[in-house]
Amino acid sequence: MAVPEWWYVLLHPRPAYLIVSGSGEDVGVMTASWVMPVAEEPPRLAVAMDKEGHTYSLLRQAGEFTVNVVFDDHLEALWLAGTLSGWRVKDKLRKAGIKVTSSKKVSVPRVADAAAVIECRLWQALDVGETALVIGDVLDAYVLATEAFNEAYGWVLGKAKIPLHLSGRAFTLPGKLLLAGKQRRQ
């Protein structure tokens, strides 16, 4: 019995981000939901990327990338950056309605109106299948949507409308608050 082809959607919904790399006229963007922190010490994150993708090619050349957290006003950008090919569509950023600007610590750009940005330097790219598991050292991380973030508690529910990818065209948003640890207080 083969593993069912839908196995990975069991690990959704999960947040979707815009990954940017490249420079000058050749900037690439892709949507990724297979993204996670992997270590605090040193700060590192991982992104699974299609080895044939345009953004991955740029990332390997630049050795740097940005992970851009966006809110639901970027839903179409997330969709288009995830479905248009940067090899075929030369003006993919414009078509996806994505504007970029300079980053702080890396030479590759970030999304201009992102909610938060994590700037990374490629540490390792591990061949794991049709994808490469890109592991990056976090060089900087900052919040632009400051009204939606609290340094002690993280994203503020109801304000940080981070699209979570479910499957296909379907996304969802964070919903109500659940507080764990009730048994401990008894």
Add this chain to the structure above:
Amino acid sequence: MAVPEWWYVLLHPRPAYLIVSGSGEDVGVMTASWVMPVAEEPPRLAVAMDKEGHTYSLLRQAGEFTVNVVFDDHLEALWLAGTLSGWRVKDKLRKAGIKVTSSKKVSVPRVADAAAVIECRLWQALDVGETALVIGDVLDAYVLATEAFNEAYGWVLGKAKIPLHLSGRAFTLPGKLLLAGKQRRQ
């Protein structure tokens, strides 16, 4: 300027799962939110785990583990499995209210009343910092909460109450549906 210590919560909220390994009297469970699919071909997923943890130790011995998707009725189990140490608390499963049963393809158990289970064999464990990035081959994946899952669309919103970890004791649930791709239909 150092990277702010809260950088990784920028990549939350994200689903939290119960990871199980070990056998017989020595079964371990831990909560992990740093989990993601990494490849479809072959089916593989990754979990970042504390190298000093009890479940990681068992996983290295067994070479197998299960990723258990649970709903909000397991919120306290997620909290306790994420805060109690399996080294110090010998009856951690009982304390966390977690019952396990036999898996299908692997010798390590799964959570008895999970919503879905992904059975994995360790492929690689990469030292990435205070954590190991555990990459597993998916040997089987199945849904137990079948009323909350659709093979074509994935988890059904409103039924699949998968806790998403925000920070500390705070979790959230998937909220309303967003459909992308509207621009394409014009």
